[in-house]
Amino acid sequence: MFKAIIIGCGKIAGYFDSDLDSSVSSHARAYDNVPNIDVVAFIDTDLDKAQKLAKIYNCDSYGNDYISFINKHRPDVVSVCTPDNTHFEIINRMLINKVTPSVIFVEKPICSNSNEFNKIKLLSKRKNVAILINHSRRFNPKYINLKKMIQRNVFGKLIRADVFYYGGWKHNGVHVIDTLLFLFNENLFIRKIYGYMTTQYQNDLTLDVELLFDKNKAKIYLHAFDEKYYQLFDFDFKFEKARLKIENFENRYIFDEKFTNSKMESELIPRRLNLGKKNSSCIQNAINVISRYLKLKKANLIKDYSIDEAKTVMNIIWKGEKYASRFKK
Known part of the structure; x- marks a missing residue:
């Protein structure tokens, strides 16, 4: 079983979905639908939000320090669902950490400028961490x-x-x-x-x-x-x-x-x-792609969604x- 951590507990992380609707619009619901990935922790600077989302998805682990939870749980994939201007700092800290996930799945935009982008790309290659960006229509x-x-x-x-x-x-x-x-x-x-x-x-x-x-x-x-x-x-x-x-x-x-x-x-x-x-769920299709990649480790499965594809866009x-x-x- 693969393990996931979600950083940022806002709408796209888990609150876009409703028990009254079977559609999938959030990371948490999409992971919940994949049999080989478990969300093992929810992280947010607002502990109340992290606790609430963890409770909804029957997860006992939540907090506000993502590095300590990464070190503890050693996740295979981390979803970054925080505000735009925080993406670089969070990704950079994960990449320089001793324990790194196999995949970082980040909401767009990946970062704020070319210097940040180049640093993330260099570190991700060095650490062999695949970075996927949720440019959602590519999954449609x-x-x-x-x-x-x-x-x-x-x-x-x-x-x-x-x-x-x-x-x-x-x-x-x-x-x-x-x-x-x-x-x-x-x-x-x-x-x-x-x-x-x-x-x-x-x-x-x-x-x-x-x-x-x-x-x-x-x-x-x-x-x-x-x-x-x-x-x-x-x-x-x-x-x-x-x-x-x-x-x-x-x-x-x-x-x-x-x-x-x-x-x-x-x-x-x-x-x-x-x-x-x-229309099928783009976020569900994205998590399905990540699930297959974690299982097979074939780079061609994620090449259309990778950091290399994002460079031209940014x-x-x-x-x-x-x-x-x-x-x-």
């Missing part, structure tokens, strides 16, 4: 199938994409950038930043950004939306032969195909797009931050 079978269809040129060339997002360029914009890179397997460049809005996250503006794919030359527009009204996370892809809208956090897919009418005019008509079964995020620094002055 519908996005995986969509990627395959794009690779087969089912929709034709991408002409333009519009994305609405909220909650910070670094905190949630990283999901947008990672999804675009994952789907199209092509480098992105920032052309300009033309607006912004403030967020609840310190030093993390939600940016209006124009990007460009390297080879395809399709323009990508990211539009900031204020979550005080509601949370909005939508993709609108315009291809040569079709249009695909992914709305309301993947709860709605709208597909229109190009059609030539009797007047020889090009129109769009609704079509059914088969991307597979209904470089774009850091460039955006640099360009947007003028807005903060």
Whole structure:
């Protein structure tokens, strides 16, 4: 039996799930569903939160010092579910500790700057610790199938994409950038930043950004939306032969195909797009991947989710931050 520790006992750690709902939205519930991994400790700076979550998942061990619990339990995997600005310190302390897990599974973003990233990468290679980042759409079978269809040129060339997002360029914009890179397997460049809005996250503006794919030359527009009204996370892809809208956090897919009418005019008509079964739990799929990796120790199982894949994503995020620094002055 493999052992897991969860650091940070907030929503994504365990409180997103409800006993009234069978869906899986948190690390704790996902681990609970895997037969070969037990969560052996819950850690949080707020002991009450750690104790409460430990009680929910019938775990006797909880505390606020993750290093002492790692030394005690010697976990195979550690989930880092703490606020964004704490990720580097926690990962770095684990990597310089004598006892290290085989896998660190961290919520995005992995860290705050390139210096931190390079240090984490060097230490993880030296200690042979696999670091996986929860860029959640990489674990979504519908996005995986969509990627395959794009690779087969089912929709034709991408002409333009519009994305609405909220909650910070670094905190949630990283999901947008990672999804675009994952789907199209092509480098992105920032052309300009033309607006912004403030967020609840310190030093993390939600940016209006124009990007460009390297080879395809399709323009990508990211539009900031204020979550005080509601949370909005939508993709609108315009291809040569079709249009695909992914709305309301993947709860709605709208597909229109190009059609030539009797007047020889090009129109769009609704079509059914088969991307597979209904949305499965991304976090459950991620924990399943980790479970298989711990059992088989095959690097190819985790290569699409690793720290190496995250480097390109974070470089774009850091460039955006640099360009947007003028807005903060």
